Amino acid sequence: MTDSSDITLEAVSSIGQITADEWDACANPSREVSAVPDAEQCSQDHAYNPFISHAFFSALEKSGSAVARTGWGARHLVARMDGKAVGVVPCYLKNHSQGEYVFDHGWADAYERAGGSYYPKLQASVPFTPATGRRLLVRDGVDQARVRKALAGGLVGLCDAVNASSVHMTFAPEDEWEFLGEHGFLQRTDRQFHWRNEGYATFDDFLGTMASRHRKAIRRERRDAVANGITIHHLIGRDITPDAWDAFFEFYMETGSRKWGRPYLTRAFYQQIGETMADDVLLVMAKRDGRWIAGAINFIGSDALFGRHWGAIEHHPFLHFEVCYYQAIDFAIQRGLTRVEAGAQGEHKIARGYLPQTTYSAHYIADPALRRAVRDYLKHERAYVQEAVEDLTDAGPFRKTETDE
Incomplete structure (x- = not known):
């Protein structure tokens, strides 16, 4: 499949169908931290993240841990310009919601009761790994926004092509969450402790x-x-x-x-x-x-x-x-x-x-009725998560006054 520009898109059924050099040029161009160590939140644009490396996905797939037989059928999205990989998205076609840590079982049950088919769905994530990291992986030296837009559109196109109900990008960084929200994805939050x-x-x-x-x-x-x-x-x-x-x-x-x-x-x-x-x-x-x-x-x-x-x-x-x-x-x-x-x-x-840290996921849902119901639910859920993060932070163990000494 392609978009209307000179960026071509394809979905590959194995991490082995793209070379480690091509994948890692998009995912981990450098192992060095790009932000100063004492920054309030270190920039993750070029921070080395082992979970999005070619080697990690290869280990998951070669070992039989994340393969079609276990419900994780690879559909990694690859964007190319002039034959060179300029962007990738780790993505799997799934027939269940296990091993994800962002729970949509309620959405699936409600849709099935209403006569829909929630599975298969597409999961843009790292299997079995609830760790924040980039998902729209774009090579340096190219138009980042343009390639990101192509990848986001490619996920929607892939959803239609494989007759999936939805696309779920989980544990994405906040900037990708905001970007996908601007391109039609529903926005969800949760919390972890860092x-x-x-x-x-x-x-x-x-x-x-x-x-x-x-x-x-x-x-x-x-x-x-x-x-x-x-x-x-x-x-x-x-x-x-x-x-x-x-x-x-x-x-x-x-x-x-x-x-x-x-x-x-x-x-x-x-x-x-x-x-x-x-x-x-x-x-x-x-x-x-x-x-x-x-x-x-x-x-x-x-x-x-x-x-x-x-x-x-x-x-x-x-x-x-x-x-x-x-x-x-x-x-x-x-x-x-x-x-x-x-x-x-x-x-x-x-x-x-x-302390509590907000985590982010973005969800494209094809069916308008299900989309409306989930959108309304997420509005209330985001407010609850924000309030919980604030309350739990206030209850933290750190000194607030001299009398705490």
């Missing part, structure tokens, strides 16, 4: 900004987490041995089976990222009596640490907080990263210094 680095030199510097009772509680939790002879280890790159991957996958399967019934990712996925992305991975592993007992996987961007999965085969008080939250903060301070994104949900993170 830790912000205010130029701390040490973890104690961070603790010094907290109210006394929260500061004491965190110190107690960190002490108690390792009280039973537990040691904590950071593994990156070559330090992540096959036995560490095996142990972590066991943790992931144990926890994922309880939370989701069937974990999404295969052992082959971790094999793939271990071979192609190990330098982008931080495994925080806990050991007791000579064996791994718990761990969390994080992905390292040029300006952020992204926490993903946690699991354990032994359960110790506060070990989850230590491995997932406090060690991530320690690492981010050491690396000078601007933030830690701790994944979806979890108001318990507030007491650990992770």
